[in-house]
Amino acid sequence: MSFSIIHLADLHFGGVADVAQIEAVEALLPDLEPEAIVIAGDITQRARHGEFLRARALVRELERTAPVFILPGNHDVQWWWRPFLPFGSGRKYEKYRQYFGPQLTPTFDLPDAVITGVLTSHGVTWGSLTPRLRDIAIKGHLPKKEVLRAKAVFAHARPDQVRILVLHHNVLRGELSQRMGLARWKQAQREIVDAGPEIVLCGHDHQELTDDLHGVVIACTGTLSTRTRGGRPPVFSRVVVEEDAIHVEYYRWAPEHRVFKRSDRFQFARTLKRNPARDVEEISAQKS
Numbered sequence: 001m002s003f004s005i006i007h008l009a010d011l012h013f014g015g016v017a018d019v020a021q022i023e024a025v026e027a028l029l030p031d032l033e034p035e036a037i038v039i040a041g042d043i044t045q046r047a048r049h050g051e052f053l054r055a056r057a058l059v060r061e062l063e064r065t066a067p068v069f070i071l072p073g074n075h076d077v078q079w080w081w082r083p084f085l086p087f088g089s090g091r092k093y094e095k096y097r098q099y100f101g102p103q104l105t106p107t108f109d110l111p112d113a114v115i116t117g118v119l120t121s122h123g124v125t126w127g128s129l130t131p132r133l134r135d136i137a138i139k140g141h142l143p144k145k146e147v148l149r150a151k152a153v154f155a156h157a158r159p160d161q162v163r164i165l166v167l168h169h170n171v172l173r174g175e176l177s178q179r180m181g182l183a184r185w186k187q188a189q190r191e192i193v194d195a196g197p198e199i200v201l202c203g204h205d206h207q208e209l210t211d212d213l214h215g216v217v218i219a220c221t222g223t224l225s226t227r228t229r230g231g232r233p234p235v236f237s238r239v240v241v242e243e244d245a246i247h248v249e250y251y252r253w254a255p256e257h258r259v260f261k262r263s264d265r266f267q268f269a270r271t272l273k274r275n276p277a278r279d280v281e282e283i284s285a286q287k288s
């Protein structure tokens with residue numbers, strides 16, 4: 001098998017978006033022939049109608065190449081609506097839903113892969129608060145019910161399907177920022193691994209980083225905007241899954257040519273190819 005996904009995040013339509021980069025992505029992606037395209041949140045800068053409109057135009061264009069999976073990042077949520085109140089929190093996502101439909105965390109059941117998302121962008125909630133005031137509305141948090149839903153999706157994945165989890169906030173500590181994307185990150189890491197994905201796709205930190213976490217390949221992609229970290233070039237990722245290996249490669253922006261060029265590539269053995277959740281189900285089915 002060979003299954004490939006384009007992984008974008010943090011486009012931030014609005015003041016920091018770069019039209020040349022967006023148009024270069026639109027031109028290049030059909031040639032890469034991906035089976036799916038993932039946008040891991042922060043498609044807008046301030047959740048404004050004009051930003052969502054442009055984001056939707058991009059998604060419609062990319063859908064001509066492959067199905068596009070998208071979920072909201074912290075910038076796409078109108079977090080100033082009813083912070084801390086348990087009721088009426090749906091208002092925060094009203095604009096996002098107006099442009100991308102009711103489902104905040106879709107599930108794609110593809111011939112070679114099952115892709116599902118967990119919502120970590122909840123605006124200002126008790127679960128996302130940390131002692132640092134500047135974290136307000138920026139840190140994500142991973143509710144238990146989100147993890148359980150993803151786990152149930154993966155438990156029903158066919159043995160030949162790659163299990164891919166998408167979330168906005170970075171699961172690994174940013175190299176330059178030295179920051180984790182999620183509040184209570186150790187617990188979140190444990191729960192993410194326990195949900196049973198083979199690959200996790202995230203963004204938020206604006207710096208790309210790929211590593212192995214207990215056998216799960218965690219791919220944090222960088223930003224497609226002018227707001228890069230440490231003056232590094234904007235970047236997007238391509239994840240290629242083969243029978244026994246997972247490859248993550250970065251396409252970095254070359255401003256002199258106004259194109260994205262393929263650069264470094266990381267390879268991992270598929271240690272979690274067998275579906276652990278499904279194994280548990282099969283064992284309990286045999287016992288009963």
Ligand SMILES: [Fe+2]
Nearest residue numbers: 042073074204
């Ligand atoms: Fe973000």
